[in-house]
Amino acid sequence: MNISGNTVLITGGGSGIGRALAEAFQAQGNQVIIAGRRPQVLDETVAANPGMKPIVLDMEDPESIRSFGEKVVKEDPTLNVVIHNAGIMRPENLLDPAGALAAADATIATNLLGPIRLNAALLPHLMKQPKATIMTVSSGLGFIPLALTPTYCATKAAIHSYSQSLRYQLKDTSVEVIELAPPYVQTELMGRAQASDPRAMPLREFINEAMNILKTQPGVQEVLVERVKPLRFAELNGVEKYEAFFKSFNDAAPAPH
Structure with missing residues (x-):
């Protein structure tokens, strides 16, 4: 991947890993579009990073994704990089099926169906570009599941599998597929306490290491920082x-109830 001179769309770009990636790509000389459900969060990110473009997008809503795809291709015809970062992570007590099911529905819609639907909306455009990139964001938890968040982990395992199939099917096109698999990172994905949890990798360290991999390994298929490798390769x-x-790993985690 050429990390400069692109028009980059990042879903979930207003906070956490998404915002940090948006800032990192902008610093490398890219035009950055950030998408998310919360207009205020997007506006705050743009205010701190002049030049970014915000567009509201609800990854749970198929119609929102369809209309978003039409809008972004029309307004930004140079779009050639899509980073599927938007995601939710919720604890589930599977002994309480009704409560767990509601969380599972939202998680699957956002984390798995969202990227699939957005790819369907944007792939015809991306395949017309001389060089394009789709970056999926899975997780170390797609390889060693955290029982506290079973559907989140299942969607990330599915994203890994989907990325492999997508890469194979696009092998004769101008579109490359890169998978970014973060470890446990200091963000607010599971609440404010996570952002300062000493067990988590500092966000800036994660972004710096991931961007360095993209810079120095232009043909990389999986972006794996050192701290995620014990999870990624555990089965070996x-x-x-x-x-x-x-x-x-799970005995050290809190119980879902």
């Missing part, structure tokens, strides 16, 4: 060690 240690890791 064999079933017994994987199961032990899974147990210790």
